[in-house]
Amino acid sequence: MNLLYTFRIAIIGLKTNKSRTVLTILGIVIGITSIILVMSLGRGAQNLILGQVQGIGSKTIAIAPGKQPKSPTDFASLFADSLKERDLESLKQKNNVPTLDKIMPIVFGSESATFENITYRPTIWGATSLFAIIYNVYPTEGENLSEDDVKSYSDVVVIGNKVKEELFNGGEAVGKKIKIKGRNFRVIGVLPQTGQVSFVNFDSAVVMPYTTAQQYIFGIKYFHRIVVQADSEANVEQTVADIKTTLRNNHNITDPDKDDFFVETQADAVKTVSTITSVLTLFLAAVAAISLLVGGVGIMNIMLVSVTERTREIGLRKALGATNGDILKQFLVESVILTTTGGLIGIALGSLLSLLISVILTKTLGQSWPFSVPLSSVLLGVGVSAIIGMIFGIYPARQASIKNPIEALRYE
Amino acid sequence: MALIEIKNLKKRYNDEAAETPALDGVSLEIKEGEFVAIMGPSGSGKSTLLHILGFLDQPSSGVYKFDDKNINSYTDEEAAKVRNQKMGFIFQAFNLLPKTTVLDNVKLPLVYSGVKESEWEAIATKAVEAVGLGHRMYHEPSQLSGGEKQRVAIARALVNNPKVIFADEPTGNLDSKSGGAVMEIIQKLNEEQGRTVILITHETYTAEHAQRIITLRDGQIEKDKQTDHRHKAGEFVK
């Protein structure tokens, strides 16, 4: 018996009992839909986060004060003031860290800003002119901070797009003065809308010289971060090692376990994020797999019912010359058609839902959530559903094939 | 040489409480081209015998040679092939596939035959026309009368051009008119095409279409004799 014909008989068999066929498929549809959804959303989240991390380039290294938190309950507050101006100067010296290309200290915090009688609470960033290069955001109106602004503790700020909207109602901002902590700051630049870049949202930021921020806003003499760029990706590791040596020298640390700072590279961050999303995706996929298993058992159940119902047909086919193999093939193909149809519908439905969710997330998060259905998930969906049809179809098909033709014909 | 040869054939069903088996030592020979009727009271073992002869069931003991080859030496696949190529079955209950057209029902044995699919249509059409149902080609069984259904079953039995036709009470569910039409076709298959026919019936007038009548009682042959006044094809009285 040829496969095409087997295929057609199976279709006829399935058509004869449409509502049952549809209900049987449903279990598989749900399973495959969730697999596609999970994999697609997982990929979306990963792309989004990786995009963020990669936004500031893989040459970037962040130095944070305190002990590296090993778990969420580890507070990094110990030694929170360990990074000081002296460290910055040491790191800048060519003989300490020869592969260092750029270095910028950061202080940050939330403060109220007022213009006339409007108040808004942006994030205050104390940085240098380098922030524009490192984060790849340049003012579209006015100008950037300058080295002189940093040296002379200037009262100037570059503001984010949202800050401009809120405080100036969309009107001209450059040249105006806004008040933060009772001090007047002249707006010299406005940043374009950026959305989230590397976990920083410049839209609601006010950027000023770090010297000014330390002195007049936060009243501190240390840094929250020092951001370093190596001269090339290949030198990142060397740079990290040199930074550690320099800082340990400065802080008189001999035992690396007693470090009062920690260094994070973008590569580390990428790895961490990928691991987290992969584990999450895997977990959700396991949940989907369970629903597929349930769907598979449903298929087996229905196929067994179908075999019993069609006992006479099986007997007749055998009397007319069908071998056990022919009958086995017929029922196996039927169950594989059931599950792969379910799989294809699931893939379509899953992709559609995932697209829908990406549109909604893009709207609500205010930033583009990348929609993608990984090819691997489509292949997995088709493969898994076909295999489920085989596995759960083989037992009923075998039951059908070993029926004695006479008992089958006599069956009432 | 006999087409069918059985010696001391016995069949005992496993779950049978009764001490007498369904077949209790049956021996007979049927030559190619013969038309044999099997009669006997209900439960005498007629269907059991026919099923064994038609490779649908196995005897418990005894010898059965079909085409001079012992039934035990056929594998399952070979037995299926013999059923498909050399045997045709007609059942009392028609056994057509529901929701399947007359043409597709008749095609069924071709599916398992190795005949190329491109030829199925023509062969099946010819068989349907041969039983006078050319105008019912695309009807489904539920749209046919009993007599028409049995003629479809005959067309299906014929489609692979078998040597032997086994018929288990083919007119049992039919009135005398459509029963007569069915018997006419069966007798012509024997007389004009030389096919061996083995037919079970309760009715003497149906049995008298055959050349030979075997009567069973309690799983044994009671009588085996040539028909005295054989009906001509088309002569069906009730």
Ligand SMILES: Nc1ncnc2c1ncn2[C@@H]1O[C@H](COP(=O)(O)OP(=O)(O)OP(=O)(O)O)[C@@H](O)[C@H]1O
């Ligand atoms: N599958 C079975 N299991 C157990 N006993 C069976 C089975 N099939 C038939 N029998 C028994 O075997 C005996 C012969 O049955 P069979 O069907 O051959 O009779 P029959 O002559 O065809 O009767 P009828 O004219 O009513 O069709 C009966 O006693 C019947 O009950």
Ligand SMILES: [Mg+2]
């Ligand atoms: Mg019977």
